[in-house]
Amino acid sequence: MKFEEKLNEGNKQEIWDEYCGFLDLSMEDYMTIQKRLLLEQIDLWSKSRLGQKFLKEKTVSDIEDFRNTIPITTYRDYSDVLLQKNKDMLPQDPVLWIQTTWEGGTNPVKVAPYTKSMLETYKKNMMACFLLSTSEKKGDFDISAKDHILYALAPLPFATGILPVLLKEEIDIKFLPPVEEAQNLSFSERNKKGFKLGLKQGIEFFFGLGSVTYYVSKSFASLSGGGQKGGSLKQTLTGVSLDRLLKYVKTQRNCKKNGTSMAPKDLFQLKGFMCAGTDNQYYKDDLEDLWGIRPMELFAGTEPTIIGTETWTRSGMYFFPDACFYEFIPDDEMEKSLADPSYQPKTLLMDEVVPGEKYEIVLTVLKGGAFVRYRVGDMYRCVGKTNKEDETFIPRFQYVDRIPTIIDIAGFTRITETSIETAMDLSGLNIQNWVARKEYLDEKRPLLHIFVEMHKDSMVTTGMSQQIIKEHLSIYFRYLDHDYKDLNIILGMDPLKITLVKHGTFEQFETEGDSFSRKVNPPLSEMNHFLRILSGIREDRRFK
Template identity: 65%
Template sequence: MRFEEKLKEFPKEAIWSEYCGFLDLDIREYMQIQNRLLKEQIRLWSSSSLGQSFLKGKFPGTIEEFRAMVPLTTYDDYADVLLARRKEMLPEEPVIWIQTTWEGGKHPIKAAPYTQGMLKTYQNNVLACLILSTSSKKGEFDVSAADNILYALAPLPYPTGLFPVALGDEIGIGFLPPVKDAVEMSFKERNVKGFQMGLKKGIEFFFGMGSVAYYVSLSVAAMGSGGSSKGLKKLAGISPSMLLRLAKAKKICKEENRQLKPKDLFQLKGFMCAGTDNRCYKDDLEDLWGIRPMELFAGTEPSCIGTETWTRNGMYFFPDTCFYEFIPEAEMEKNMEDSTYQPRTVLMDEVQEGEKYELVLTIFKGGAFARYRVGDVYRCAGLTNKEDETKIPRFQYVDRVSSIIDIAGFTRISEYSITRAIELSGLPIKDWIAQKEYKDNRRPVLHMYVEMEAGCLANHAVSQMILKEHLGIYFKYIDEDYQDLKKILGMDPLEITILKCGTFDRYRLETEKNIRHMSPPAREVQDLLRAEGDKGGIRRV
């Protein structure tokens, strides 16, 4: 029975229990589901050619043996099989392949296979997210087949393209614009068309990456104010009730001396956001739409794995998507210092409140990835929660692992990316470090601290603006996603601080430490800046 039919036939309590019942589990019950599904996956994965490429003739019989025999893996370990789409080597036949950027400047894409079982789990969990996005307390929700959702997602083969497919099979929610049309449109065209249709039909849901949702929201506000393509003059077929609401909204905005906001025109039931850096945008999005976004976590390899509830106070991981392991922060640091070190992991029933962890996943239902380091770091926000009466751990997304700088969910900038950009630019940069920082407006930037070759600044061979301009050009050249930050979001994420010559050598001499180029701890950057003093040696672009 389709979800749409269940809404008509069954009481809300039954539907809530089916899709959101995992929130009632205690940790023992949660781990029973985890362990049962992992044992099924171990049998499938161990018997496949892919699994045996790791196990070398071994067949783990228990979860403990599986964790001991299978090393922690990264996409490099699967690339030869998955990029060639060698389905005969996989645990189960894939029905669709999803892809995304792997690492800008080095690897163009990474692809992930989805089995029928994975898609069914994804579908159920997406419906749970839809329900929870409208809830204000346990058991309460408001979803209808007559609802419309503003389309702000990348289409297939990107993972967000699965969302409308999964919903479309279960409920006739309308996408604005329709998916079949949206895939042929540019980002800007989708925004304009979606807004035009929203004025005629209404908008009940909005789902997108936090950064994209913010940009779209500003565009909607501008169009509603008449600031884009002559605003509403070219629109036809707007309902009388919407015209009245628009007139009232403009009057209020004029009286309050402010710009029109989407909440003046639309009353969302649910607002969902995914991706990185959502915390930078959630307050602004709540102000624009009058409803706080519900954060969920989804990725190319694992699909949809977690969601917040009506409390908007941390994400809960679905127990039936993946088996979760967690690398404690101290183990992450050991591994950063020594790449040959195999970090210790803990399980869901072993995490500690307040601690940070790198996530490790084994995909259920015939998935390809086992003990996979997906590259994301979470903080355990609590083991229980009185607000929503849960008894399982909840998590807050922190960021990508320190070897990757992700800006607004668009980029995966690595040490290789930066090194390559510097080489191509030909700029006389002697040494550098880079980290992700947040500015006064809470927006993320890629901040590089660079030291030029001796004499370059003295003879004015290079200036700060030239440095920024050149590096920006080559970042765009080697990383298409970096280009999209400017093209789609209007962001220029690069900030550069030029250090005095000899700064890095002095630091190494005084501390006897090597400097990690990528995302060093803030204290290392501060050490460098203190070494400069306030003598005018620091130049920021």
């Protein structure tokens, strides 16, 4: 039975229990589900040619044996099979393949197979997110087939493109603009058309990457007709009902009188607002101010599907027990494995995590998925194992960021040491040393900050400036990484910051007994020492 049919029958408690009942699980019941589904997946996976590639004729008898036998994996372990879309190797036949960026420049694309069972689970958990986004307490939700959702999603084969397809199978919520039309429009055209239709029909839901929803929301005044004159404004408002038209005119007049810009909350009253991706913690306050409702964060990825969601309290994400089997690498174990790739980090299970501690997540995709004990590259902090407000007894998590060796900007990029080195080599700049880290502007927007030391001769002969270096590197980052280019095209962001340091700075850093264990997001102690050296150089007026 479709969700819409269940909704028409009118038993809200049964609907809530079916989709959101996992929030009532005890820790013991949660782990029972996790272990049962993992054993089913181990049986499927072990019999597949992909499983045998890892097992090498070994057998796995139970969960502990599985964890001891199978090493922690990365995408490189699957790439020869998955990039060829070799379905004969997989535990179950995929219904579709989802695509995302792997590593710009050297490995641009990675793909992940989705089975029918995975999509059924995805659909059920997606509907749970819709319910929870509208709820103000347990058992409460407000969703209707007459609702509209503003389109801010990347189309298939990207992961967000699944949502319209699966949602249509459950309930006839209308996308603005319609999906078939939106996929043929540019980002700017889509936004203008979406708000134009929203003025006529209303907007009840909004979902997208936090950075994208922020950009769309900030652009609302111009997209909705603010600042337009004559024919353009008349065209925008053609077909708008009298009530909405009067509200629009009154709002525009008040904004002009007060010297303020029109905000989405002035015209629309969202039922549900959902955001995904990275850096959401830096957008949520502004988004709440713009829409009058706090976004509910959820987490979904290309490999794991949708795995977690906040509730009405917006105080941390709970992981769905039927999407993946979860393991957690403690922070110190993660650092050991990053320093020594041959080291196999110890992992904890969901019932072993500690509030306040930070973990890298390790996933085994259930329901016939390809990935086992897989490092997806994301970090979470456990914020509690119980919650009186939610009346829950299972752990909840706050998304932290990508692992330290990856710099993700606004959910778009995956910048690594390799991609930075490649951009520098292609640029022809005579760079001797560098170190990069993720930082935030005063307004809390993310950026890539690279400290650059040129070869001594190149600095003397060319008088190389920070701006020239930035312009050169930006060109090659955009050339190598389409997602980096989209930051500028879609969001109007230029995330690169360059600090040119005096020749010999890195040598002084090493002479004083330190060196960078990695060039991307080095440990805080190393970076602080480096910055102290820079500060001292500046005070001596030797920094240029």
